[in-house]
Structure formats: C-alpha cells, structure tokens
Amino acid sequence: MKPLSSLLDRELIQETLAEAISNGGEWAEVFVEDRQNASADFDEGRVEAMVSSRDLGAGIRVTVGEVTGFAHTSDLTRGGLSEAAQAAAAVAKGGGQVKPVALNGDGVAESNARILPETISKTRKVELLEQTNSAARAENPAITQVNVRYSEGRRRVLIANSEGLFNADDQTRTLLSVNCVATGDQGLQTGRETVGYTVGFELFEDHDIEAMARRAAGRAITKLAARPAPSGQLPVVIERGGGGVLFHEACGHGLEADLVNKGASVFRDRLGELVAAPSVTLVDDGTMGVEWGTIAIDDEGCPTQRNVLIEDGVLTDYMWDHLRSRAAGRPASGNGRRQSYQHLPMVRMTNTFVTNGDAEPRDIIADTKNGVYVAQLGGGQVNTATGDFVFGMTEAYLIENGEITAPLREGNLIGNGPEVLQNIEVIGNDFAMGSPGTCGKDGQGVPVGDGQPTLRVGALTIGGTAS
Amino acid sequence: MSLAQRNEQVEVCLSRSRSTTVKAYSAQVESVRSGMSEGVGIRVIVNGQQGFATAGSLDYEVLAQVIEEARGNLQFAESDPDQGLAEPDGIKSPNLDLVDSAVLKMSDQEKSSIAIELEQRCLSADRRVSSVRSAAWSDGWGEFALASTNGISVYTEGGSCSVGVQPLAVEGNETQIGYAGDAARRPDLLDMDRVIAEAVEGATGMLGASKPVSERVTVVFEPGVTSAFLGTVAGALTGDRVVKGRSPFADRLGEQVGASKLTLFDDPTNIESLGADNHDGEGLAARKNMIIENGMLSQFLHNSYTARRLGASSTGSAVRGARSTPSVGLHALCLKPGTLDREALFHKVGNGIFVRGVNGLHSGVNPVSGDFSVGAYGHKIRDGVLAEPFREATIASTLQRMLLDIAVIGGDFEFLPNGSGMSSIAIDDIALSGM
Numbered sequence: 001m002k003p004l005s006s007l008l009d010r011e012l013i014q015e016t017l018a019e020a021i022s023n024g025g026e027w028a029e030v031f032v033e034d035r036q037n038a039s040a041d042f043d044e045g046r047v048e049a050m051v052s053s054r055d056l057g058a059g060i061r062v063t064v065g066e067v068t069g070f071a072h073t074s075d076l077t078r079g080g081l082s083e084a085a086q087a088a089a090a091v092a093k094g095g096g097q098v099k100p101v102a103l104n105g106d107g108v109a110e111s112n113a114r115i116l117p118e119t120i121s122k123t124r125k126v127e128l129l130e131q132t133n134s135a136a137r138a139e140n141p142a143i144t145q146v147n148v149r150y151s152e153g154r155r156r157v158l159i160a161n162s163e164g165l166f167n168a169d170d171q172t173r174t175l176l177s178v179n180c181v182a183t184g185d186q187g188l189q190t191g192r193e194t195v196g197y198t199v200g201f202e203l204f205e206d207h208d209i210e211a212m213a214r215r216a217a218g219r220a221i222t223k224l225a226a227r228p229a230p231s232g233q234l235p236v237v238i239e240r241g242g243g244g245v246l247f248h249e250a251c252g253h254g255l256e257a258d259l260v261n262k263g264a265s266v267f268r269d270r271l272g273e274l275v276a277a278p279s280v281t282l283v284d285d286g287t288m289g290v291e292w293g294t295i296a297i298d299d300e301g302c303p304t305q306r307n308v309l310i311e312d313g314v315l316t317d318y319m320w321d322h323l324r325s326r327a328a329g330r331p332a333s334g335n336g337r338r339q340s341y342q343h344l345p346m347v348r349m350t351n352t353f354v355t356n357g358d359a360e361p362r363d364i365i366a367d368t369k370n371g372v373y374v375a376q377l378g379g380g381q382v383n384t385a386t387g388d389f390v391f392g393m394t395e396a397y398l399i400e401n402g403e404i405t406a407p408l409r410e411g412n413l414i415g416n417g418p419e420v421l422q423n424i425e426v427i428g429n430d431f432a433m434g435s436p437g438t439c440g441k442d443g444q445g446v447p448v449g450d451g452q453p454t455l456r457v458g459a460l461t462i463g464g465t466a467s
Numbered sequence: 468m469s470l471a472q473r474n475e476q477v478e479v480c481l482s483r484s485r486s487t488t489v490k491a492y493s494a495q496v497e498s499v500r501s502g503m504s505e506g507v508g509i510r511v512i513v514n515g516q517q518g519f520a521t522a523g524s525l526d527y528e529v530l531a532q533v534i535e536e537a538r539g540n541l542q543f544a545e546s547d548p549d550q551g552l553a554e555p556d557g558i559k560s561p562n563l564d565l566v567d568s569a570v571l572k573m574s575d576q577e578k579s580s581i582a583i584e585l586e587q588r589c590l591s592a593d594r595r596v597s598s599v600r601s602a603a604w605s606d607g608w609g610e611f612a613l614a615s616t617n618g619i620s621v622y623t624e625g626g627s628c629s630v631g632v633q634p635l636a637v638e639g640n641e642t643q644i645g646y647a648g649d650a651a652r653r654p655d656l657l658d659m660d661r662v663i664a665e666a667v668e669g670a671t672g673m674l675g676a677s678k679p680v681s682e683r684v685t686v687v688f689e690p691g692v693t694s695a696f697l698g699t700v701a702g703a704l705t706g707d708r709v710v711k712g713r714s715p716f717a718d719r720l721g722e723q724v725g726a727s728k729l730t731l732f733d734d735p736t737n738i739e740s741l742g743a744d745n746h747d748g749e750g751l752a753a754r755k756n757m758i759i760e761n762g763m764l765s766q767f768l769h770n771s772y773t774a775r776r777l778g779a780s781s782t783g784s785a786v787r788g789a790r791s792t793p794s795v796g797l798h799a800l801c802l803k804p805g806t807l808d809r810e811a812l813f814h815k816v817g818n819g820i821f822v823r824g825v826n827g828l829h830s831g832v833n834p835v836s837g838d839f840s841v842g843a844y845g846h847k848i849r850d851g852v853l854a855e856p857f858r859e860a861t862i863a864s865t866l867q868r869m870l871l872d873i874a875v876i877g878g879d880f881e882f883l884p885n886g887s888g889m890s891s892i893a894i895d896d897i898a899l900s901g902m
Contacts, residue, residue: 040543043711044711046544046545046547047543047544047545048544049517049518049519049540049544049792050518050519050540050541050543050544051519051520051521051540051791051792052520052521052536052540053520053521053522053523053790054521054522054523054529055522055523056523056524057523059502066492066493066495066497067495067496067497067498068497068498068499069498069499070498070499070500070501070502071500071501071502072500072501072502072503072504073502073503074503074504074505074523074524075503084502087501090499090575091496091498091499122539122540122542122543123543125543126543144712145711145712145713147711181712181713181835183712187715187836187837188712188713188715188835188836189835189836190833190835190836223836229840229863231681231861231863231898231899231900232681232900232901232902233902259600262492262598262600262635263597263598263600263635263637263642264600264633264635264642264644266642342502342504344498344500377830378829378830378831379827379829379830380827380830381826381827381829381830381842383644383826384644385600385635385642385643385644386641386642386643386644386858386859388842388844388858388859389842390826390827390830390831390841390842390861391827391830392827392829392830392831392840394830409836409838410831410833410836410838410840411831411838411840411861411863412827412830412831412840412841412842412861412863413861414827414842414859414860414861414900415859416859442601461678461859461860461861461900461901461902462861462900463831463840463841463842463861463862463863463898463900464840464863464898464900465840465863465864465898466898
C-alpha cells in the first residue's frame with residue numbers, strides 16, 4: 001500500500017495550510033486519515049457476516065485566539081481541500097499576518113504490526129471464530145449462545161500544521177471477543193472476555209484464544225447460581241486488571257485539562273495537594289507496549305509519553321492537548337485525540353493505571369471480613385463536576401469472613417472519585433492491565449487501556465437488591 | 468443495480484449528510500465545526516450467503532470496489548435459508564415532509580448568536596451559576612437512498628436542529644452540573660426558555676444533595692429517564708434478540724408482561740416525533756406497531772430477516788445507516804400517557820424519590836438477564852411534594868419486575884430529542900442503595 005504522504009502530496013498540504021491561515025488565522029492544521037476496518041461475526045454456530053470498510057478524509061482546523069474553526073471533507077482533491085480550508089478559516093476575520101512554516105519531516109511512518117491482518121486470508125479468520133465458538137460451547141452444555149467477534153483496524157494518519165509539524169502514524173489494532181449466554185433455571189446469564197492489543201495478526205501467536213473462550217463461558221455459568229447483590233455500603237476488593245476503569249472514571253476524566261479549565265472538575269486548583277491515599281500512584285502512558293490505548297503520536301502529531309498524574313497520593317499534573325497546553329504556556333502531553341478526521345481533538349486518556357503496592361493479594365482478601373470481591377468491572381460513567389461515578393460489576397462475589405464465597409448478580413457500584421481515592425486501604429503487588437476499552441466523551445469514542453493491581457476500597461455503594 | 472450479476476440479490480444504500488456545530492464560551496464563539504459525509508453500503512446475497520462492504524465515498528469507482536469487496540465477504544458467510552433482502556409488501560409510505568428550509572437558510576452568525584445567548588442567559592439566570600461547560604447549537608441535514616434487485620427504490624431527506632447547554636452551579640466547595648437540550652425540525656420550535664430554566668435548575672437544584680439511606684421505595688422517573696428505561700425494554704422485544712435467545716421476554720408473546728395501564732408502541736408515522744421517517748432501513752414503508760397493549764406483549768419488532776426466522780412479517784423496523792447492515796430497532800417509541808400532571812403524580816405517590824437522571828445504563832443494565840442497576844440522582848418526595856436533593860445512589864430491580872410494578876403513568880407526555888414520546892412514570896418497590 002502507498003504511504004499516506006503520497007496519497008496527499010506535500011505541496012498540496014502546504015498550500016492547504018496557507019489557504020486555511022490566509023483569512024487571519026494564527027495557527028492551522030491538516031489532519032488526514034485513511035482507515036480500513038474489517039470484522040467478522042460468528043453467531044448461532046455460523047459466520048453471520050463479514051464486513052469491511054474504508055474511510056478516507058481530512059479535517060482542517062484554524063485557530064484565532066480562543067476561537068477554533070474546523071471543517072472536514074472526504075474529498076481530498078485540491079478543490080475539496082480548498083473548500084474545507086475556507087470553511088475552517090471563516091472564524092477568522094480577514095487580515096492574514098501569519099505565514100505557515102515549511103513542513104519539517106518526511107510524514108512517513110512504519111506500521112506497528114508485525115503481521116498486517118489484511119495479508120491474512122479470510123479463511124484463517126473464520127477458523128479462529130470457529131475454534132473460539134467450539135471451545136466456549138464445549139465448556140458446559142448450559143452455554144446456549146456464543147457470539148464471537150473478530151475485528152482488525154488499520155488507521156493511517158498524517159498531521160501537518162502551520163508551525164512546520166509533519167508527522168505520520170500507521171496504527172493497527174486486532175481484537176477477538178467472545179460473549180456467552182448460559183441458560184439456567186432462573187433465566188439467562190452472560191459472560192464476556194476480550195483479547196485485543198495494538199498489534200497485527202501476531203495477536204494469535206501470543207494469546208490462547210481457547211482459554212479465553214473457556215473463561216467467558218465460565219463467567220456465564222458461575223452467574224447462573226448468582227444471588228442478588230447487596231444494597232448499601234461495603235468494602236470492595238477489586239481483582240488485578242479487573243477494575244482499572246474505576247480510576248479512569250473516578251479521577252482520570254477529572255484530570256483532563258479541558259474539563260479542569262472550565263471548572264468542570266473536582267480536581268481543579270488542587271495541584272500539589274494530597275488527593276489520594278499515599279499509596280496511590282496514577283499514570284497515563286501512551287507509550288506502554290502494545291496495550292489497547294498505545295499510540296506513537298497523538299492526533300495532533302505530538303509524541304505520546306508517560307505522564308505521572310498522581311504520585312504517592314499527591315496530584316502532580318493534568319493531561320493536555322495542543323489548545324489547552326498553549327493557553328497554559330506549557331508543553332502538550334500527547335493526550336490530544338479524536339475519533340476520526342470528522343472530529344475536533346480534545347484531551348483524552350491513553351493507558352491509565354495505578355502502579356504496584358506491596359501487599360500480597362491473598363492477604364488483602366483474608367483481611368476483609370465482609371465485603372464484595374469484584375473480578376471484572378464493565379463500563380462506567382462519571383460526572384466530572386461532582387466526581388460521582390458508577391460502574392457495572394460483570395463478575396463479582398461476596399467476601400465472608402475473609403473468603404470469597406457466593407457469586408453475585410450484576411449491578412452497578414457507585415462512589416465519589418475524590419473520596420474513593422482517599423479511601424484506598426491497601427494495594428497489591430500483582431499489577432495487570434485489563435480488557436481493551438472504548439472511552440466515550442462528548443460523543444467521540446477512542447481506544448483506551450486501563451489496569452491496576454488487586455486493591456481494596458474501604459467502602460463503595462453496591463447497587464443490588466438484597467438487603 | 469446494473470452492477471448486479473445473475474443469481475445475486477444486491478442492495479445498495481447511499482447516504483450524504485452535512486452538519487454544523489457551534490459552541491460558545493465566555494461570550495464568544497469557541498468553535499465552529501462543519502462538514503460533509505458520504506457513505507455507501509452494499510449487501511450481496513447469493514444462496515443465503517450474505518456479504519457486506521462499505522466505504523465513505525460516493526465515487527462510482529469506489530462503488531465498484533465496494534461491491535467486489537462484498538462479494539468477497541459473502542463466500543465466508545454460511546448459508547442461511549432465511550437470509551435475503553426485503554420483499555415489497557404493498558404498504559404505502561406516510562410521505563412525510565421531513566425537511567424545513569428555515570434551518571438551511573441560517574447563517575453561521577445566527578447560529579453563533581444562539582449559542583452565545585444560551586451561555587449568557589444561563590449565567591444571568593442565577594447568581595450561583597459560575598460558568599457554562601458547553602453551550603452548543605447543532606444542525607444537520609441528510610439524504611438516504613436505497614435500491615435493491617427486489618424492486619425496492621426509495622429516497623428520504625431529513626433535517627433538524629438542536630441546542631444543548633451544561634451550566635455549572637457553585638456554592639461553597641460544592642459544584643453541580645446541569646444539562647438540558649431541545650431538538651426540532653425548525654429553529655422557531657426550539658424552546659430556549661425551557662432549556663435554560665431546566666439546565667440551570669438541574670445544576671442549582673442539586674446543590675446540597677446528599678447520599679440517601681438505603682431502602683425500598685417508589686420511584687418516579689422523569690420522561691427522559693422513562694425513555695431510557697422503556698427503550699431498554701423495547702430493545703429486548705426486537706426480533707434480533709428473540710431469535711438469538713437473548714431476550715428475557717422471548718417466550719412471553721401474548722402474555723401479561725406489564726401493569727395493565729402500560730401501552731407501548733413505535734410510531735414513525737407521527738411527524739411530531741424527530742424519529743419520524745418514511746421508510747425503514749430496508750426500504751419498507753414506516754408504520755405504527757403496537758408492542759405492549761394494556762400490559763400484554765402483542766408482538767416483537769422485525770426486519771425482514773428476523774421475521775422470516777420466526778414465520779412473521781417484517782414490521783418495517785429495520786434500522787441502519789448506509790454504512791451498516793440492517794438490525795432491528797425503534798424509530799419513535801411512544802408510551803400511552805395517563806392523566807395526572809406531575810404535581811398530582813407526586814401527591815399520589817406520597818413518599819418516594821423523583822429521579823431526574825440516571826447513569827451507567829450501558830454497564831448496569833443487562834438486557835439479556837434483565838438485571839437493572841443504575842446510578843441515580845434527583846429529589847426525595849415527601850408527603851406528596853418534592854423535598855431535598857439526593858445523589859450518589861443507585862436504584863435496582865429487574866426489567867421484568869419493573870414493568871409489572873408500574874404504579875402510575877403521568878399525563879405530562881412530551882416528545883424528546885431522541886424521538887421518543889414519554890411521560891413520567893411511578894414504579895413501586897425499587898431498591899435504593901445509598902448509605
């Protein structure tokens with residue numbers, strides 16, 4: 001396949017930037033994206049659909065002071081780009097003092113994938129689906145439905161701005177997920193597992209998908225015997241890798257500089273303060289191996305980095321994009337991301353996690369007299385202004401007298417970010433990343449990772465029905 | 468259709484849309500975003516094997532590539548005798564006019580003024596409003612065309628505009644955020660006064676909220692929350708879920724699944740709903756479908772595939788964009804309203820909670836098992852009137868129980884920006900978890 005820079009010629013980009021800024025803009029950017037996705041769904045024992053898609057387009061951004069103009073187009077001809085540049089430039093009101101700097105760099109990137117999924121036959125992909133389905137069904141006859149989804153995505157981006165930045169990236173992600181339904185006397189239960197990384201088809205050399213299928217089936221089977229979750233406040237132990245979403249919701253969003261600047265975060269004006277238990281160190285790291293939220297550069301062309309947000313309980317920094325960091329007169333942190341060329345970038349997380357403590361996980365459980373053990377959390381949501389967040393428990397058990405006992409039906413947990421951070425009683429030494437996630441903010445979804453060692457929160461409200 | 472080969476069923480969907488969003492901050496324009504999107508999606512079916520491919524362009528060259536890609540995909544799908552395109556069923560489209568030229572004629576200047584007005588009026592409405600996180604105007608226009616080798620050929624065009632605002636209210640160390648929005652086909656139908664009042668009240672009214680005591684209570688949902696709840700229920704009544712054994716209501720057709728006062732239907736032929744449409748996602752005419760009548764489950768919603776699977780007829784309930792295959796869904800879900808206004812409803816309930824918003828619907832509701840547990844905030848209802856606010860609580864039950872436990876349906880019916888037509892409802896015996 002052609003490198004992206006040859007899909008859009010360097011001179012054309014330079015001209016587009018010049019046109020975008022010519023109406024009095026102070027800064028302009030061209031973001032080009034070529035996205036190819038393919039997926040296959042296996043349901044009811046057969047391949048249901050194979051779908052492939054291709055999207056190519058550009059978003060042009062112009063800023064003047066605090067004002068941003070943005071226009072996107074799928075027409076990458078000179079005419080289409082010119083029209084979009086003029087539409088974006090319309091926020092500026094004449095003049096035209098700034099001249100764009102000559103582009104600096106080659107705008108070429110190598111793929112992160114060792115084996116590009118597009119080079120693998122569809123037959124091989126169908127085999128994977130069948131193999132996963134068979135393994136899940138073989139686990140237990142009570143498994144009545146299995147849905148397996150394979151998806152691959154390649155996203156090539158090219159970012160140029162009027163300060164001469166000219167960066168490219170070639171990002172491939174591959175994922176397999178399985179969703180099982182078990183039927184029992186008291187109705188249906190579900191179990192889900194996903195394996196997904198920022199890699200190519202080598203994913204399947206490095207991961208045992210049959211074991212993953214058995215885990216998903218096991219979750220659904222276990223829940224057939226589940227009793228209603230308690231209602232009220234209890235200590236909660238979260239299994240390693242199962243609850244990084246808690247930190248994503250409880251404080252991650254509140255540390256995004258765009259929300260902080262608008263006063264919509266409980267963490268505003270708190271830099272340097274103790275905001276969490278002293279054992280808590282929270283990091284957002286876009287460079288982290290092949291994790292789901294890993295990217296070489298963000299969607300503004302800024303290289304990603306490891307950002308320590310909370311260190312030993314003290315708030316050390318927020319996350320930044322171009323717009324917010326420029327206003328604050330500081331460097332960006334590689335957190336400017338967007339869903340596609342049709343969207344404006346904003347501050348987003350990448351891989352967000354709590355680092356290891358020193359407790360033995362088994363001691364954490366044994367030291368919990370009565371509480372809830374959460375093996376897997378589902379998605380969550382936060383009100384950044386108050387810090388109140390919820391997240392779903394997709395696999396949870398009671399802890400009685402220091403032992404994990406009965407499985408619990410699904411429910412939400414609710415807590416308050418700043419309070420929960422202070423209330424982390426003990427952190428294990430068994431760090432693991434969790435399942436791949438999609439983070440939604442203002443209607444845009446981006447891939448993110450999260451992780452944490454086994455840990456205990458002193459009290460969270462469990463939204464069950466049992467008294 | 469000239470690209471179709473012998474023995475092939477081919478369906479081509481094309482779409483094009485334009486949108487503009489203007490956001491205001493600090494009395495000036497913060498951002499203006501506009502753009503045009505195009506899309507094509509092609510389904511090819513041969514001997515019950517389906518392939519699909521899509522691309523974000525309407526170039527003829529791209530179309531030819533997409534159809535080849537769809538043909539390539541179909542070889543890997545297993546044959547399913549029920550797979551196939553929709554057959555024309557003779558039902559006439561309601562022929563609604565879904566575009567109003569007033570929006571198309573607006574300048575960016577006018578749109579900016581509205582966004583700035585939203586922000587400024589929130590700031591001056593109450594001294595406790597400290598800032599506005601987002602104040603936005605949006606408008607969109609789209610067209611959709613579908614043609615198939617089964618002789619279906621339809622075209623629809625639609626447009627709408629909307630406003631939304633999120634004020635922040637501060638008192639002491641506490642901050643609360645409110646939200647309200649409105650959407651309509653014509654700008655003059657947007658109720659700015661109401662949006663501003665609701666958004667500001669949503670933030671200031673929650674100041675001082677505390678965590679409630681855990682107990683079993685009667686819960687009153689405001690119409691937006693009713694929509695989220697009944698939308699989840701209706702999702703479990705679609706053919707997709709039923710044929711795959713993923714609905715707790717799969718074997719309940721003809722049975723009493725809800726309180727006898729509950730009547731629920733999908734009506735895309737009602738122009739008052741923003742979900743109104745002339746056709747479904749397979750080009751069949753939009754039509755009104757009863758779902759639950761007086762508490763009895765009257766039918767499941769179907770597209771042509773799920774209908775064939777269950778020996779039924781399509782209810783014209785295929786939903787899709789050009790870029791995806793048709794699934795089954797709702798266009799304009801409506802609840803038959805009761806008679807009590809909100810004050811009378813609170814009076815009738817006596818003691819309980821009024822839920823103004825829920826969160827965690829995507830994580831806390833399992834539409835397969837029916838388990839329902841979501842974060843909730845709002846006000847206590849005491850002695851028949853609204854009392855102090857509460858937050859950081861959850862409410863839980865199961866979808867199955869909640870339908871049967873509906874105690875009152877309010878008369879405060881309204882069409883919401885999501886196209887549904889809803890009222891407040893009271894549901895008994897919900898577990899409220901807090902302290």
